[in-house]
Amino acid sequence: MRHLPLALAQFNTRLGDVDANLDRHLAFAHDARRQGAELVVFPELSLTGYVLQDLAVSVARRPEADDPAFRHLLQASQEIDLLVGFVEAEQRHRFYISSAYLSRGQVVHVHRKVYLPTYGLFDEGRFFAWGDHVRAFDTRFGRLGVLICEDFWHASPPYLLWLDGADVLLFASASPGRGMTSEPRLETARWVEQINQAYASLFTCFVAHANRTGFEDGLNFWGGSTVFDPDGTLLARAPYHEEALTLVRLDLEQLHRTRSRLPLLRDERTALMARELERILRREAGSSTLGV
Amino acid sequence: MSEPAPSLEINADLVRRILVDFVRTEITRAGFTRAVLGLSGGVDSALACYLAAEALGPENVLAIRMPYRTSSPDSMEHAALVIRQTGVRELTVPITPMAEPILADVPEDQPIRRGNILARLRMIVLYDRSAEFQGLVVGTGNKTEILLGYTTHYGDSACALNPLGDLYKTQVRQLARAMDVPEVIVAKPPSADLWAGQTDEGELGFTYARVDPLLMLLVDGRYAPESCVEAGFDRAFVLAVLERIRRNQFKRVLPPIAKLSNRTVGYDFLYPRDWGT
Numbered sequence: 001m002r003h004l005p006l007a008l009a010q011f012n013t014r015l016g017d018v019d020a021n022l023d024r025h026l027a028f029a030h031d032a033r034r035q036g037a038e039l040v041v042f043p044e045l046s047l048t049g050y051v052l053q054d055l056a057v058s059v060a061r062r063p064e065a066d067d068p069a070f071r072h073l074l075q076a077s078q079e080i081d082l083l084v085g086f087v088e089a090e091q092r093h094r095f096y097i098s099s100a101y102l103s104r105g106q107v108v109h110v111h112r113k114v115y116l117p118t119y120g121l122f123d124e125g126r127f128f129a130w131g132d133h134v135r136a137f138d139t140r141f142g143r144l145g146v147l148i149c150e151d152f153w154h155a156s157p158p159y160l161l162w163l164d165g166a167d168v169l170l171f172a173s174a175s176p177g178r179g180m181t182s183e184p185r186l187e188t189a190r191w192v193e194q195i196n197q198a199y200a201s202l203f204t205c206f207v208a209h210a211n212r213t214g215f216e217d218g219l220n221f222w223g224g225s226t227v228f229d230p231d232g233t234l235l236a237r238a239p240y241h242e243e244a245l246t247l248v249r250l251d252l253e254q255l256h257r258t259r260s261r262l263p264l265l266r267d268e269r270t271a272l273m274a275r276e277l278e279r280i281l282r283r284e285a286g287s288s289t290l291g292v
Numbered sequence: 293m294s295e296p297a298p299s300l301e302i303n304a305d306l307v308r309r310i311l312v313d314f315v316r317t318e319i320t321r322a323g324f325t326r327a328v329l330g331l332s333g334g335v336d337s338a339l340a341c342y343l344a345a346e347a348l349g350p351e352n353v354l355a356i357r358m359p360y361r362t363s364s365p366d367s368m369e370h371a372a373l374v375i376r377q378t379g380v381r382e383l384t385v386p387i388t389p390m391a392e393p394i395l396a397d398v399p400e401d402q403p404i405r406r407g408n409i410l411a412r413l414r415m416i417v418l419y420d421r422s423a424e425f426q427g428l429v430v431g432t433g434n435k436t437e438i439l440l441g442y443t444t445h446y447g448d449s450a451c452a453l454n455p456l457g458d459l460y461k462t463q464v465r466q467l468a469r470a471m472d473v474p475e476v477i478v479a480k481p482p483s484a485d486l487w488a489g490q491t492d493e494g495e496l497g498f499t500y501a502r503v504d505p506l507l508m509l510l511v512d513g514r515y516a517p518e519s520c521v522e523a524g525f526d527r528a529f530v531l532a533v534l535e536r537i538r539r540n541q542f543k544r545v546l547p548p549i550a551k552l553s554n555r556t557v558g559y560d561f562l563y564p565r566d567w568g569t
Contacts (some may be wrong), residue, residue, distance in 0.1 A: 005501050015566050030561070053562040180463075182301045215317045217564045243311060 001254040004141040004168065004206075007032035007040040008225040011243045012214025015049035018059055022047060022069045025084060026272065029076045035247055039141065041082040043172050043212035043225075044113075044148050045097060045168050046085040050174035051216040052210075060089035063100040063107045070100075070107075070258045073150050076157055077102035081139065083146060083210075085172050087128075088112065094129040099135065099172050103159060107138035115150040121176060121219070124150075131263040136164035142252060149173040152195065162203040163270060166257055177222035177241075185240060189224050193237075201232030204265060207251055226265045230258035298513040300462045300504055304470030307463075308343070311455045315347035318453045319428050321569035326427030330418050330448075331355040331374060331382075331490050332485060335365030336456060337432040338477050339468045340373045342347060343455055344430050350379035354425045357384045360391055360413045370477050377474065383421065387413045393560040406485030411447030419450070428452035436500060439507055440533070441540020449543065461500040462509060472545075498529065506533055527564065 009028040013021040025042060032040040045067060046051065047061040061067050063086070066075055073084055081103040088098035088110065098114040107110040112131025116124035134157045136145045145161030147167070152158055152171050161169060179187020192209065200207040206229055224237040227248045236245040259265055297395045321325060331337050344353045355378075357371045368384075375382045389414055398405050422429050431451025433443055435458055443449045456464060461482065468478045481502070482492040493499045506525050509515040510533070515523070520530045546558060553560050 014569065016563055016568050053564055055563060055567065057379070180302045180307060181299065182303050184303050184306055186306070215314055216566050218314075220314065241313060251364040 002141075002186060004035045004250040004252055005038060006208055006227065006248050006250055007026060007037035008208060008210040008227070008238060008244075008245065008246045008248070009046075010033055010165055010210060010222070010223045011038050011043075011046075011227045013046060013049040014053040016052060016059055016213050017049075018069055019102075021049070022072060023043050025082070026072060026076055026105035029080050029082060032247070033080040037080060037082070037247055041083045041170050041172065041208055041210040041244075042085055042099075043149055043210045044085045044099070044173075044174040046212065048085075048087050049216060050176075050212070050221070052087065053123075053127060054208065056087050056095050056246070057089075060087040060095050062089055063102075063110055065142065065283065070102075074102055074105050074107070074198070078105050079133070081227055083170055083172065085148070085174075095127070096114060097124065097128050097148060098131070099148055099170075101139070101144070101170075103139060107212070108139065109144075109146065110131065111135075111146040111148065113148040113151055115154055116134070117150045117153075117160075121178070123151075134160045134164070135160050136148050136166035144168045144170060146170045146172070152199070155244055158203065160201045162205060162265070164269070166205065167252070168206040168250065169203075170207065172195065173211040174221055175211050175282060176219040185224070189222050189240065196226055197228050197232050197234070200230060202264065204230040204255070204262055206230060206252075206254075208248070208250075220278045230254050232238055297505070299509050300460060300508055301465075302463050302466055304460075304467050307459070307467055308471060311343050314346045314391055315344055315393075315430065315453065315455050318566075319348065321566060322428060324426065324428050326352040326354070326425055327430045328354045328356065328418060328422040328425055328427040329430045329432060330414055331357050331358075331371040331426075332432075333370035333374075333477065334480075334482060334485075335468050335478050336434055336461075336464055338370070338473045339464055339471065340430050340432040340456060341380060342376050342468075342471045343471060345378040345380050351381065352427070353378070354421065354427060355380045355382050356418060356421055358387050358417055359384070360386070360410055361388045363485050364483070366480070367485050370474070370480075373474050373477065377472075385417050385421070387417065400522075403487050403490075407467070407484065407490075408439050408444045408447060410486050411444035413451045413484075430455065431457070433457055434459055434461050434464050434506060436507060437492075438544060439511065439540075440496065440503070440536050441543050442496060443543065445543050455463075460504040462504040489569070497532075502529075503533060506530065510534065510537075523531065537552040 013262050029040050063070050084103050087097045088096040099111050114131040118125030138145045143165040145166030147157050177186040196207045196209050210225045210228045212221045221239040224240045226234040229235050236246050236248040238244040325331050344365050419567050429451045431454035434456045437443050509520050516528050521527045
């Protein structure tokens with residue numbers, strides 16, 4: 001039996017204070033390892049906080065061993081794999097909202113957020129560069145994929161990761177809660193859980209979502225991190241609005257059982273998809289109705 | 293109405309949870325443990341007081357009553373009720389002696405000027421006492437009055453943080469009932485109590501029960517004015533409310549700075565308020 005003992009670290013960051021947030025990461029990693037986890041997933045921008053504005057430039061890092069924060073994180077990754085959120089400074093001084101997967105002292109994968117919400121209360125496109133890749137990557141637990149918040153409000157990035165071989169989707173968010181109704185959770189929480197469950201069901205894969213808590217400039221981050229299995233069953237949900245380290249043991253054999261019953265991956269018509277998409281893009285060429 | 297409109301109903305437990313956390317977080321991250329607020333005897337400040345007491349402990353909340361000679365005796369009594377029920381610390385600072393010399397130059401027939409003076413004097417007392425008590429001023433303005441501009445600029449709107457600013461008056465009442473704010477306070481006609489017999493609804497020309505559902509459509513629901521008319525609201529009423537919202541925009545933003553340099557506060561010098569905390 002193959003298992004992935006997974007931990008979701010749902011916590012409140014200190015805005016713009018990488019050192020303070022690094023300490024929290026190391027403490028959560030230690031705790032998670034002690035409780036038997038082999039991978040701990042941190043929320044979006046977990047090293048920096050979210051409402052950064054002009055702070056983005058001064059908290060930016062390169063995920064390399066000579067960066068003081070990443071030196072500690074890479075060291076911690078000798079004991080437990082980590083998915084860490086940070087502002088990435090690349091060589092030509094563009095800044096990305098990124099998450100790095102660290103394992104056994106190595107940076108295995110960096111995902112740069114490809115969808116930067118710049119509407120309503122969001123202003124990410126003003127401060128950050130757009131990532132341009134959606135790639136799955138190999139780990140000792142199998143092939144994984146990482147997306148950051150708005151990335152999975154669009155259907156195509158999870159779909160691409162699925163086709164690229166990811167069987168466990170790791171989603172990291174700093175999701176500001178909004179939408180009051182008479183229901184006991186915010187509209188944002190309902191929506192995010194709904195689509196996470198839908199991706200798990202449609203792609204017959206695991207979907208683990210780590211969301212942060214706390215407040216920044218009046219925004220509340222609602223927590224409620226979840227894990228869904230390939231049947232779309234909820235395996236775990238962290239509490240809303242409070243810090244928590246949530247441990248879930250993923251039984252990776254569930255992929256075999258679900259996909260034997262429901263061969264959606266086998267039957268996916270990727271060539272048809274590509275052909276029709278090609279046609280749609282051709283038809284729309286010259287008009288502005290579809291993005292690039 | 294053809295479609296279900298966005299509803300004003302809230303889940304009081306959830307909202308209470310978020311607002312109590314908000315008050316505690318914003319005050320402690322700024323390095324404080326205490327709050328100060330003006331207690332008028334109305335439902336907004338009563339609710340803010342209940343939230344602050346729950347967030348910080350009643351011993352860390354100072355509720356200040358600031359009556360003027362024309363203030364309604366009910367206001368003082370209702371404020372006393374809130375103080376008793378929450379167990380917060382209290383202080384009464386009558387503003388009559390400081391108001392009279394200023395009001396002496398303001399004709400009686402200019403009640404808005406006179407009212408604004410009282411509101412701004414209360415702001416001075418609150419901020420001064422907040423320094424003495426080492427607490428932050430918790431605001432009590434709700435979403436309805438912020439949108440309609442039914443507030444005194446640099447007066448009752450002045451605060452360090454505002455837990456109620458995204459709740460319409462109707463929702464303030466719902467949450468206040470859920471938190472056991474005395475019914476006599478929740479149910480009475482809202483009044484700024486700046487002159488005898490003043491009521492919000494008399495001054496505004498419409499009731500909160502009438503305007504909140506409209507604001508919910510216009511603001512939260514992003515309905516076009518014409519869609520509000522189709523949903524059953526009187527056209528003249530819709531236009532009057534829209535005009536009030538537009539006219540009072542200046543109260544909802546910081547004053548514009550004339551841009552000259554390459555980097556200007558508010559335009560391209562942008563840092564979060566919670567910077568470093």
